[in-house]
Amino acid sequence: MVTFKDIEFKSHPVGDGAHGKIFFPNGYGLSVVRFKVPGGYTYGSYTNDVTWEVGIIKGTPKKWELCYDTDITDNVLAHQTEEDINKIIKHIIRLPNEND
Numbered sequence: 001m002v003t004f005k006d007i008e009f010k011s012h013p014v015g016d017g018a019h020g021k022i023f024f025p026n027g028y029g030l031s032v033v034r035f036k037v038p039g040g041y042t043y044g045s046y047t048n049d050v051t052w053e054v055g056i057i058k059g060t061p062k063k064w065e066l067c068y069d070t071d072i073t074d075n076v077l078a079h080q081t082e083e084d085i086n087k088i089i090k091h092i093i094r095l096p097n098e099n100d
Contacts (some may be wrong), residue, residue, distance in 0.1 A: 002089055004082040007032055022089075023061060027098025030057040030089060032080075033067070051079040054088060058098050070095060 007020035007030070017035035032052045054077040058067045068074050072091050080088070 002093065004032075004085045004089070021057065021061065021064070023057075023064075024093055025097075026093070026095055027058055028067065028070070028092050028095050029057040029059070029064065030092060031057050031064075031084060050081055050083065052081075053078060054080045054085060056088075056092065067068070081091075 002022070002024075007022045009018045009020040009032075011017070012019040012033060012035065015035050017033060019033045021029055021031050023029035025028070030056055035053045056067045056070050056072055057064045059065055066076070070092075072088060072095075077084075077088070
């Protein structure tokens with residue numbers, strides 16, 4: 001079972017934060033990001049060390065884009081906890097193959 005703990009995080013390229021992505025065989029994935037400064041560029045912050053901004057993505061590690069047309073959401077999801085993200089991962093894995 002894939003969970004939040006399986007996401008590999010790196011420094012965010014545009015600020016003092018972290019960004020992780022994970023991809024699934026159905027062509028969908030998850031982008032998870034937050035910044036260390038209050039009022040940073042995302043709906044997640046290190047100030048409370050618990051919430052993340054989450055986006056559903058389509059593609060591959062080399063070429064991906066945010067996806068706004070799933071039954072999960074039509075936007076990014078703000079202030080998501082690890083538990084919330086684990087639920088989102090379960091939902092993404094159940095989406096039909098994006099390439100069909």
